[in-house]
Amino acid sequence: MNNQNNDKKLNQSIIKAFVLLDAFSHEKHTWGVRELAQKTGYNKSTVYRLLHTLNSLNIVYQNSNEKYSLGSKLFELGNRVSLYKTLIKLTNTAIKKVALDIQETVLLSIIKEYQVFHINKADSLHGLKINTSIGSYQPIHATASGKLLLAYLPVNEQEEILSNIDLKPHNDNTITNISNFKKELKLIKNQGYSLDMEELEFGLVCIAIPIKNKTGTVIASLSASGPLSRFKVENITQYINILQKGVLEIENELSDFNDL
Numbered sequence: 001m002n003n004q005n006n007d008k009k010l011n012q013s014i015i016k017a018f019v020l021l022d023a024f025s026h027e028k029h030t031w032g033v034r035e036l037a038q039k040t041g042y043n044k045s046t047v048y049r050l051l052h053t054l055n056s057l058n059i060v061y062q063n064s065n066e067k068y069s070l071g072s073k074l075f076e077l078g079n080r081v082s083l084y085k086t087l088i089k090l091t092n093t094a095i096k097k098v099a100l101d102i103q104e105t106v107l108l109s110i111i112k113e114y115q116v117f118h119i120n121k122a123d124s125l126h127g128l129k130i131n132t133s134i135g136s137y138q139p140i141h142a143t144a145s146g147k148l149l150l151a152y153l154p155v156n157e158q159e160e161i162l163s164n165i166d167l168k169p170h171n172d173n174t175i176t177n178i179s180n181f182k183k184e185l186k187l188i189k190n191q192g193y194s195l196d197m198e199e200l201e202f203g204l205v206c207i208a209i210p211i212k213n214k215t216g217t218v219i220a221s222l223s224a225s226g227p228l229s230r231f232k233v234e235n236i237t238q239y240i241n242i243l244q245k246g247v248l249e250i251e252n253e254l255s256d257f258n259d260l
Contacts, residue, residue, distance in 0.1 A: 016042060017050050021059070021070070030067040087260065088120050088134070090253040095122040095222075098246035102239060104226035105130040108211075108250070109145040110219070110260045111153075113137070114164050116146040119220070119260070130204070130225050138200065141167050141181060142174050144208035145221040148194035151185040152210055152218035158185070173199045193240055194221075198228060205231040209243050211250055219259050222247050 023031060023039050031039070037047045051068055054060040058073040091108055099106040099122035108120040115137040124130070132138065140146030140161065150158055167176045175181045188194045196206040208223035222243050254260075 013050070016040075016046065017054060020047065020050055020054070021074075024070050030063070030069045032067050036068075083260075084119055084135075087254075091120050091250050092122075094246045094249035094253065095120055097249070098122070098222070098224070098242060099124065101245075102224050102242045104224040104231070105132075106246070107132060107145065107221075107223045107225065109149070109208075109221050109223065111140065111146070111149045111161070114140065114161055116140055116143050116149070124226060126226075126230070131201075132225075139168075139170070140165055141176075142170050142196065142200040143223075144194040144196035144206040144225075145223045147184060147188055147196070148208040148210060148221050148223075149218065151188040151194065170200050171198065171202055173197060173202075175199065193236070195236075196225075203228050207231075207236065207239050207243070209240060209247060211247050211254070213251075213258055214255060215258075217259075219254070219257065220250075222250065 019040050019042075020036055023036060033044055033048050033051065036042075036051070037044045040047065042050075051060060051062075055062050055068070055071070058071045060068045061071040062068050087108075095106050095108060103125055105124040106122045107118050109116050109118050111117070116139070118132055118134055118136050118138070121132065121134050138146065140150055150161060153161070162178070162181075167178065167181060168174075169176050175184055192209065194208045196204075196208075198204060200206075204225060205228050206223050206225040208221045210218040211220040211222055213219050224239060224243060
C-alpha cells in the first residue's frame with residue numbers, strides 16, 4: 001500500500017521520458033515516433049510531446065528523416081559522472097590524511113548551479129556525522145566553502161551569483177544583509193580562508209581554504225567541519241596548516257585541470 005502511495009507522488013511524465021530513453025541501445029539507436037509508441041505502449045501524441053521536449057533540451061536529436069537518437073546532453077552528463085569519479089579517486093588519499101590529522105570531517109567542494117556542490121568527503125574519526133554527502137548541495141552564503149569560492153570569483157561572476165541567490169537565514173548567525181555579506185567576502189579574500197561560525201547549523205563550525213590551478217585561479221575549496229565544542233578559534237592557524245598540506249597534495253594531483 002505504501003509503495004502504491006509513493007508511486008502516485010512520482011512525476012509520471014519524467015518516468016515516461018526515461019522509458020523512452022531506455023529504448024535506445026547499440027542495436028537500435030534511432031527511433032521514429034510510431035515505433036516508440038508501439039515499443040512503449042504509449043500513444044503517439046504522448047511520445048511526440050515527450051520527444052519534442054527532450055529534443056529542445058538536447059537530450060535527444062531529431063535527424064532529417066524525423067528519426068530520433070540520443071543527444072549531446074546525455075554525453076555531457078555521462079562525462080560529468082566520469083569526471084567526478086576521477087576527482088574522487090585523485091583526491092581520496094589527501095582528503096583522508098587531512099581528516100585523520102585534523103580529526104574533523106573534510107570536504108572538497110565547488111560552486112555549481114549557484115550552490116556549493118560537494119565532490120568528495122572524509123568523515124571525522126570522532127564519530128560525529130556531518131549532514132552532507134558526496135554529490136549534495138548546500139547554500140553558498142551560509143557555508144565556509146561557499147563564501148570562500150564566491151570571494152575568489154571575478155567581480156562580474158560574483159555579482160551574477162549574488163543576484164541569483166537568496167540570503168535567507170538558516171539561524172540568527174546567517175549573514176542576510178547584502179552589504180555585510182560583501183564585506184565578509186572581501187575579508188575572506190584578504191585573509192585567505194573562510195569561517196562558518198554556526199551560520200548554517202547551530203553548534204557546527206567550519207573552516208575552508210582555496211585549491212588553485214597552475215595559473216593561481218581558485219577551482220575548489222577544502223574544508224573541515226566540526227562541533228563548536230571541539231573547534232577552537234585560537235587553533236585556526238593549526239587547522240589551516242593541516243588543510244594546506246592536503247591542498248598541496250590535491251593541487252599536485254589536479255595539475256592538469258584548469259577548472260572542475
